[in-house]
Amino acid sequence: MARPLMTRGPAGVAALLLLAGCVNIQSPLAPTGDQANALHRLLVLMTIVCGAVYAVVLGGLVWSLCRARQRLKRDRDDRLLDRGLWTAAAVIVVGLTVLIVGSFVAERALVATRDDPVLHVRVTGHQWWWRIQYRDPASGGWVETANELHLPVGRTTRVSLGSADVIHSFWVPNVAGKIDMIPGRRNQIDLTPRRAGWFRGQCAEFCGTQHAHMALDVKVDAPADFDRWLIAQARPAGTGAPATFVRSCAACHTVRGTSAVGRAGPDLTHVAARRSIAAGTLPMTRGALQGWIQQPQALKPGTSMPAVPMSAADGLAVADYVAGLR
Ligand code: HEC
Numbered sequence: 001m002a003r004p005l006m007t008r009g010p011a012g013v014a015a016l017l018l019l020a021g022c023v024n025i026q027s028p029l030a031p032t033g034d035q036a037n038a039l040h041r042l043l044v045l046m047t048i049v050c051g052a053v054y055a056v057v058l059g060g061l062v063w064s065l066c067r068a069r070q071r072l073k074r075d076r077d078d079r080l081l082d083r084g085l086w087t088a089a090a091v092i093v094v095g096l097t098v099l100i101v102g103s104f105v106a107e108r109a110l111v112a113t114r115d116d117p118v119l120h121v122r123v124t125g126h127q128w129w130w131r132i133q134y135r136d137p138a139s140g141g142w143v144e145t146a147n148e149l150h151l152p153v154g155r156t157t158r159v160s161l162g163s164a165d166v167i168h169s170f171w172v173p174n175v176a177g178k179i180d181m182i183p184g185r186r187n188q189i190d191l192t193p194r195r196a197g198w199f200r201g202q203c204a205e206f207c208g209t210q211h212a213h214m215a216l217d218v219k220v221d222a223p224a225d226f227d228r229w230l231i232a233q234a235r236p237a238g239t240g241a242p243a244t245f246v247r248s249c250a251a252c253h254t255v256r257g258t259s260a261v262g263r264a265g266p267d268l269t270h271v272a273a274r275r276s277i278a279a280g281t282l283p284m285t286r287g288a289l290q291g292w293i294q295q296p297q298a299l300k301p302g303t304s305m306p307a308v309p310m311s312a313a314d315g316l317a318v319a320d321y322v323a324g325l326r
């Protein structure tokens with residue numbers, strides 16, 4: 001059996017770090033959105049300016065240590081010290097000015113999309129999952145889904161953020177900066193992704209024991225694909241729900257088109273079309289769904305979904321039904 005990389009000493013750790021470097025779906029150092037780009041430029045500028053100041057200070061320290069041994073004439077040393085201090089003051093003033101201008105430019109870039117025609121999305125944090133609602137351009141109503149955010153490439157999406165319980169924080173580092181989700185208040189962030197593909201977000205404010213299991217899959221699509229996806233999401237589910245589902249699950253979950261209209265948990269109308277289960281806790285497979293439905297507390301201890309006792313046959317029927325909600 002293959003041993004995990006971590007147990008293979010320094011070479012294993014190095015290999016892990018290299019692997020981590022390849023998977024750039026959750027990194028502010030691999031920006032693929034306008035807002036993340038602006039922040040990345042500011043980060044580079046800060047690193048250069050602070051690095052230069054650090055080098056100058058250390059250079060001065062080394063220089064003065066060497067000078068101290070040579071016992072030069074006093075007045076000549078005084079003159080050099082004078083000049084050195086003036087240079088240091090100038091470097092600080094110029095460096096701070098560059099940083100102030102840099103932050104101002106970055107800040108402007110973050111709000112530059114303010115007047116664009118945009119798609120509106122509401123994201124609400126729950127312990128420990130994400131409720132996601134799209135403003136349907138066709139009907140003007142809201143289309144609800146959960147735990148997977150889809151965005152059209154090259155267009156600006158305005159996300160309005162809130163929380164149903166504690167403070168969470170919305171962070172999809174490849175696309176934009178981080179912003180808190182605060183109960184009783186709505187914050188806004190614009191996302192303008194420039195590259196299609198899968199990315200990963202993560203709740204960035206400790207929000208309870210399963211905070212680490214509060215991830216967000218993000219799919220950036222060509223606008224036509226995105227429009228198709230939204231139309232599919234707006235459709236109700238086709239088939240009627242089995243009686244066990246209505247009895248055991250409908251109090252908390254909605255499946256549009258059926259009598260299940262619960263609001264305590266994620267909308268399940270198209271849950272099987274998502275990539276993962278329970279905010280990135282498990283990959284979406286038939287087996288994982290069945291395991292989650294039988295033992296949510298074993299897989300995500302403390303989650304608000306209880307294990308509902310039911311016969312093995314009923315369990316299979318419910319899992320089959322949920323796995324078919326595409
Ligand atoms: C008391 C409320 C409650 C009941 C009853 C309940 N659930 Fe849930 N369910 C939740 C909550 C809350 C979550 C989100 C959990 C999390 O991610 O931490 C959830 C998550 C899920 C998910 C994952 C959804 C996603 O977007 O990843 C599935 C699937 C699911 N429930 C199916 C069921 C089924 C099937 C039943 C009936 C056997 C059921 N649930 C009963 C509250 C409930």
Ligand SMILES: [Cu+2]
Pocket residue numbers: 125126128167168169203204205206207211214
């Ligand atoms: Cu959270």
